[in-house]
Amino acid sequence: QVQLQESGPGLVKPSETLSLTCSVSGGSISGYYWSWIRQPPGKGLEWIAYISHSGSPNYNPSLKSRVTISVDTSKNQLSLKLTSVTAADTAVFYCARARGARSSFDSWGQGTLVTVSS
């Protein structure tokens, strides 16, 4: 069974870049679509972006100017970069798998909390 594990700094300073990695084990990153989703503390879910194994990204317009998503098939990893962060970007960040561009998220990582604070 596939497992997803997010990793990265738990604390980022305002105006800096948030960088996260999602490591995929128990299955190949190829053949699927991979998303990042975030959830501010006590609030709902927001889809950030997805990318296919071949590297075609799709971004949420609300974040598009600040977000880069990438995939490294050799490492079976997914990455997220979010620039110019503010306190409003404080959230639990999840990576998730979908079987296609327009498919539900059938596997999720456990999530990683990133706090933006000086």
Place this chain on the structure above:
Amino acid sequence: EIVLTQSPGALSLSPGERATLSCRASQSVSSTYLGWYQQKPGQAPRLLIYGASSRATGIPDRFSGSGSGTDFTLSISRLEPEDFAVYYCQQYGSSPYTFGQGTKLEIK
């Protein structure tokens, strides 16, 4: 952007009762692209229903989904103690993919 509005915001029921959760879309969503997730405190969401009515792998048959167009429903026929959680609907047919704000199912 398709806005999903869930109701009620919170629902208090007892184990054994039936729960009915609603998700209304700001514009028509193909039933192929509507899903439901369950989230417990400190955990990631878990896929329950995809394609509006298909249960995901390992999901008990007390969970069922229905609806079309702009109105969708998640039903839980007989609530078990482990069903008390927050439930989100999501549309993944039109980018940006969006989630409802959630319905919190509480023990009465």
